[in-house]
Amino acid sequence: MGGRPAVAKALIVFFAILTAITVVGFLIPWRREVASEEGKGIDLTITYLLVVAGIFVVLGHVILARFIWRSSGGEVAAYGRPSKRAEWAWSIVPVLVMLVLSEAGVLFVSGPVWDSLYVESPEDPVLLEVAGKQFEWYVRYPGKDGKFGKADLKSVNETDNLFGLDDFDDDAQDDIIKRGQICLPVGRPVVVRLRTYDVIHSFFVPEFRVKQDLLPGYATRIKFTPTREGEFDLACAELCGLGHYTMKGKVRVVKPEEFDAWLKEQMTFGG
């Protein structure tokens, strides 16, 4: 390393450490154990991206270090100015390779996952409506008839009518309303309709790999299929005000029989 300037040596060491930290950082498990069918596809997409981008990060830094090493050793004169063609090749080829591997690859890997989350309409899903309100989650099941009763924001009442249900609507009578509590059967697809009463919130259950915004004036929808029993955190993933951090709920995934029993125990809107 004799004649090389200290800054060249320092740069090579810096890039080596940076690369090592990046690789080790991503090798440490950082995701909660997945708990939904769709989540497996999301994980595959993330892993694919990390590996592809990771290979280029390592490769790029090795090449960079090699260039620094070569051009700092007094040998640069021997190489002269790089040709225009080499400049173009070094610019265009990596872009094209990244375009194919990263963009096309992600579309290929994540396309089916997107369809599953947003396009597919499963047979016999568990229907659920979740409304966000600073800083709480309101949950509604359609009850035995499988139909959500009529609701009107003007009738929303904090004490006994969180969804503003219509007293005279037959479909509303068997609706089940919960505060921050969701119970779901394992293995059955769940379709959630999401609404907000005020600002943008985001329905986030890390284990399901589900993170869907709730938009004012608009009902969004997300589908997922829980694959294992357990109790999971529901969080708001969109900074929605001072109490954002307190906007939490629980999702309990249980055996189908337990879910049916739970549904029967719940109070309905009609009482």
Ligand SMILES: [Cu+2]
């Ligand atoms: Cu929120």
